[in-house]
Amino acid sequence: MKTYIFPGQGSQYVGMGKPLFAEFPAYVEQASELLGYSISELCLADPNKQLNHTQFTQPALYVVSALAFLQQQKQQGAADYLAGHSLGEYAALFAAGAISFETGLKLVQKRGELMSKAAPGAMAAALNISESNLKGALAESNLNAIDIANLNAPDQIVISGLAEDINQSQAFIEQLGGLFIKLNTSGAFHSRYMAPAQTEFAEFIQGFEFKTLQTPVIANVTAQPYHHADIAQHLIAQITQPVQWTKSVEYLLSQGDMEFLEIGPKKVLTKLVQTIEKQFVMPVQHSDVTTPSNIQAGITPQQQVAHWNSTYPVGTEVFIKGQITPYKTRTQATLQFGHRPTLYLHGFGGYFHLTDLRPAKQLAPIPVTA
Template sequence: MGKIAFVFPGQGSQTVGMGADLIEAYPEAKKMFEAVDQRLAFPLTELIMNGPDDALKKTENTQPALLTVSAVLCTLLEKQGIKPDYLAGHSLGEYSALFAAGVLGFEDAVYAVRKRGKLMEAAVPAGKGTMAAVLGLEAEQLKAICANVSEQGDSVQTANLNCPGQIVISGTVAGVEQASQRASEAGARRVVPLAVSGPFHSSLMKPAAEKMRTVLQALSVRNADIPVIANSTAQEEQTAAEICDHLIEQLYSPVRWTESVERLIELGVDTFVEVGPGKVLSGLIRKINRKSTVFQVNNVQSLIDVSEKLKERV
């Protein structure tokens, strides 16, 4: 019997109204949403349920909103008796994975990502940094282009190694524009500028990383009950100290998603459950390995359906 991994989405998967049916169907979901509003001293539930969309898209709101919905779904799955062997999350999703692993309590995890969002927003002045998705170019080729542009004074790095042929670059506006141009000249199929508020997962995030260390030091961080694949190393981690170090690194290091999925497969995972809004990660996993079984759990109906299917495996 192959192993199961829960994977958790990052920014971009949010939608107004996500989780509404969970609140109606499950008293424990309602309690978790209420706990978030209390811990943040901010009506996040109201924003998730009713928008407006542009306010939900603000990084400091998106991050706790997505983590809340993912954590609620994960808690409900576990109540159905579905437990993963491994965990991973894409960028922000790594915090959802750490909640699922027992590393961070729910309210602490929400508080941490709210702070993380604010620090990421504040690290680089608005309009100075950006990101772009490069399609159809090898990672090594793109890394070399970014290194060359950075040497000439405009910082740019590979930020999200999402799947073969889909890599996001991040840096100063000028750096990303130059690297995008060179990537096109080198044969990239398409380069798509991303509507983001900053150069996430680039060296420009180092000021945020140091401040994030202080945030984590003030929280209770425990060893993981279930191994979590770290974004920055694409290897499993379990001790509180290494987890904290990797969360700091994660802010300015690439999200090594392709390698993370490959590592899970090496560890015997054949079934991935994307726990949280959207289905971005499911699409990436299928591109990385077509043989994997992939489920999405993002609302009441999918929670019931996927729980039934996974119970049949046991």
């Protein structure tokens, strides 16, 4: 199996996309007309020094990644799975057929504009320190206004917040033996400080419709495959929620022998995947255990919800399918759209289907009725 992965902001460089622009001139012309400026000039020459400004970076990376996918598709065909890091998720959705090239560009253009207008903030990478130790250090130092933005690898976590708080965190991170690297960003991306941008984007995205996914796409906010009905919801949540890249790659690795091919500028994600692979342990499958996720025949969605809520209280530890880290539920099970049994977990913005969850402690099987 193979997965195409698409990079996010930070992978841009002057000169990117040159052979692609020559190969797909119609797409380049369409992008330039929609944006109101020459996308090829921005990427190849950047005469006004705008490529590293968020409102220009995001459309540029999307266009180059989308064209790189079209080239890759001609050479090697479709992938079994798709995933993108933050902004890269839009290129993944384009590759999956959920959005057109034009729709994706309109969305990322608006996303970039809104994020660039957000209140000033800062981001930093904390290396060689675990998520639990990092959260503990931030809490003990009263830096609760800092959010986890990206969980890029087991030893690479990005934090986001006000510049003063980010600067103060350096000493506490280094005391734990971690390496602190300030990132060259103007905003506190994937944090609570993006809430105004998220609100406006939520209104903007209502004007778009999404097509059926032709290839599974792993969502940043859940590290699980998208459901068609959740596309807009996940793209909205992604603006303030952390990028669950480590868990996304772990999910893909748990599917079996997986090859990852990075589509777009540079190979930042390829290095992260290699780091995650080195520490990944394939979860043991217990197919003989009776759980709510493997005994669905003859059980209605309403019965699944009723059984879960009568058996498992809020705060129950559960495993997400294909993962070995437990998470606690933060709501009771509910019936979404009249037919989908779901619930929400701490640490995730979107909901999970009950069939994708397994309680850490088995209490009672679902009663089967004729």
